[in-house]
Amino acid sequence: MxxxxxxxxxxxxxxxxxxxxxxxxxxxxxxxxxxxxxxxxxxxxxxxxxxxxxxxxxxxxxxxxxxxxxxxxxxxxxxxxxxxxxxxxxxxxxxxxxxxxxxxxxxxxxxxxxxxxxxxxxxxxxxxxxxxxxxYGCAVERMSLSIDTTRVSLAAPEGTDAVRLRLVPPEKAADRCEELYAERVPLRPGMVARGPGWERLPLLDPESRRDGGSPLRCVVAEEDGRFCGYALYSVKPEWEAAGPSGTVRVRDVEARSPRAYAALWRFLAGIDLTSSVVAHSRPVDDPVLHLVSDVRRCHVSVRDLLHVRPVDVGAALSARAYAAPVDVVFEVEDAFCPWNTGRWRLTGDTGGAVCAPTRDAADLALSVRELGSAYLGGVSLAALAGAGRVRELRAGALERAATAFLSPVAPWLPHGF
The missing domain is CATH 3.40.630.30 (Gcn5-related N-acetyltransferase (GNAT))
Incomplete structure (x- = not known):
């Protein structure tokens, strides 16, 4: 062509x-x-x-x-x-x-x-x-927020004041940050284990991407002398006639305890000569929403992030666990990968699952795109049904399947690829 x-x-x-x-x-x-x-x-x-x-x-x-x-x-x-x-x-x-x-x-x-x-x-x-x-169906959303730190304060759990914070060059803290990241990966659907070489991605900081901001900074949190959290951020200085109005740009925050997490966010919100903290990729259930005094002044927005596509419906649905017992037959339509088209019986619970082809009557009808959206537990099958994208063929099947598919924490991906 x-x-x-x-x-x-x-x-x-x-x-x-x-x-x-x-x-x-x-x-x-x-x-x-x-x-x-x-x-x-x-x-x-x-x-x-x-x-x-x-x-x-x-x-x-x-x-x-x-x-x-x-x-x-x-x-x-x-x-x-x-x-x-x-x-x-x-x-x-x-x-x-x-x-x-x-x-x-x-x-x-x-x-x-x-x-x-x-x-x-x-x-x-x-x-x-x-x-x-x-x-491909959107399975993970990301939250962006811009906290007006001139009007918003952050509460903190008891013991937060005992958390010690230290500024450390990002490259010198990298190994401990990666260890903590690896600990967090199994705790939230959508997280990706970083293989060799990927540890360089969080530290990537070309000057052309700074838009007037500082080089990347790292603050680490310690409790009883033990590393327990970190934040990667930069600062963009700005001045108005009334005074300083700089912005703290948050790249990542991870912590082993609520005290350390609150201490890191409180630090970011209190950096001198700034009036806002901006983060463009946080989980939609980020605990920081429950630390701020006024969420309306945090300018929260949500957009799509990770799109998921089952390549093998049976293997994909068998690979995850379910929040409640489930026994459902899906009628799946997949025009682009026709080997997935047909009826699949899923049986499972919190301990695991089995999904295999069946000739039994279908309980729910949907395309592979909807399965992808619901797969990580952040998008409800019931919400998709409300949009006409899932059809209930047996009364009660939708509620039971939707309950089983949900995750107790929102899926999230902290960085792109």
């Missing part, structure tokens, strides 16, 4: 390392043509799994890209489930609406299925309207 609409073959090939620069340049062009900082580009080059990356070639030109990372994703019940982290998807503007993206998605899902080890594919979408037609 050419820029002028004439049909020419577009060949999909697995990426080889020597082609990475041309491949990544195509991706940068697809996202507006702004070159990334050298340190950012070097990190993604090191993390790219070339054997899982695809290039669409029009003659000797790379016109489309798609890749996948080999992740282990926490699911309800705390188990880590292998998942393909779909990434670096782009098509040159000269080749849009010519089926290149569809071809890449088709080949990628076929490859994931052929591996036989990953029942799920997940992605963060530049535009959420793109991936629904390929069976």
């Amino acid at each position: 050419s820029a002028h609409g004439a049909t020419v073959p577009v060949e999909l090939r697995t990426l080889v390392p020597e082609q990475w620069d041309a491949w990544y340049a195509t991706l940068e062009e697809a996202f507006g043509g702004v070159a990334e900082a050298p340190e950012e580009r070097a990190l993604w080059r090191a993390l790219t799994e070339t054997g899982r990356s695809l290039a669409a070639w029009d003659g000797d030109e790379v016109v489309g890209t798609a890749g996948a990372f080999s992740f282990r994703l926490t699911v309800p019940g705390g188990s880590p489930v292998p998942a393909a982290g779909v990434t670096m998807v782009g098509v040159l503007p000269t080749h849009r609406r010519r089926g290149v993206l569809r071809s890449l998605m088709r080949r990628q899902l076929d490859d994931i299925r052929a591996r036989g080890t990953e029942p799920l594919a997940v992605l963060t979408a530049s535009e959420p309207t793109i991936y629904g037609r390929f069976g």
Whole structure:
């Protein structure tokens, strides 16, 4: 296919390392043509799994890209489930609406299925309207908030004053921060275990991304001399006629105790010469919402984050636990991956589950996209039914299934990929 609409073959090939620069340049062009900082580009080059990356070639030109990372994703019940982290998807503007993206998605899902080890594919979408037609459903939302610290105070549990805070260069605290992050991964669906090399991502801080802010800062919390939490942040100084109005930009906050968590947020809200604390990616049930004195002055908003697609419905539903006993037959429609289409009987509880094909009458009818949305326990099957996206075929089945699928904590992904 050419820029002028004439049909020419577009060949999909697995990426080889020597082609990475041309491949990544195509991706940068697809996202507006702004070159990334050298340190950012070097990190993604090191993390790219070339054997899982695809290039669409029009003659000797790379016109489309798609890749996948080999992740282990926490699911309800705390188990880590292998998942393909779909990434670096782009098509040159000269080749849009010519089926290149569809071809890449088709080949990628076929490859994931052929591996036989990953029942799920997940992605963060530049535009959420793109991936629904390929069976991806939004399963995780992120919360953004901007706290007006001139009018909002933060309460704190008893003992918070005993927490010691120290400023530490981020690179010197990195190992302890990674250990704490690893402890948190099994506790919340949607979290991804960081393999070798990924520990560099939280510290990535190119000057081109600072927008007038300071270099990355790290404050650590200690209780009885033991490391128990950290916050990564930067400060953007600003001044108005009435005085300083700087902004604290929060990248990450993790802690082992409510006292340490409150101490870190109280520190961030009290930094001199600032009047607001901004965080753009927090779980929607973040405890900070219950520490602030006035949530209305925190300017909370929510948007989509992680989109989930069952590649193997039976294996995916069998891999997680359920909050209540469930015995339900799903009538699943999956036009893009027809091997999932049909009836599936799910039986399970808090100890695990089994899901297998069945000829029994269906209790609920839905597409694979809705299964993806509900999979991590943050989107209710009942809410989807209210939108007409799930149909109840047996009275009472919806309520029981919706209760079983929910997670006690909201799913969340602290960083993109």
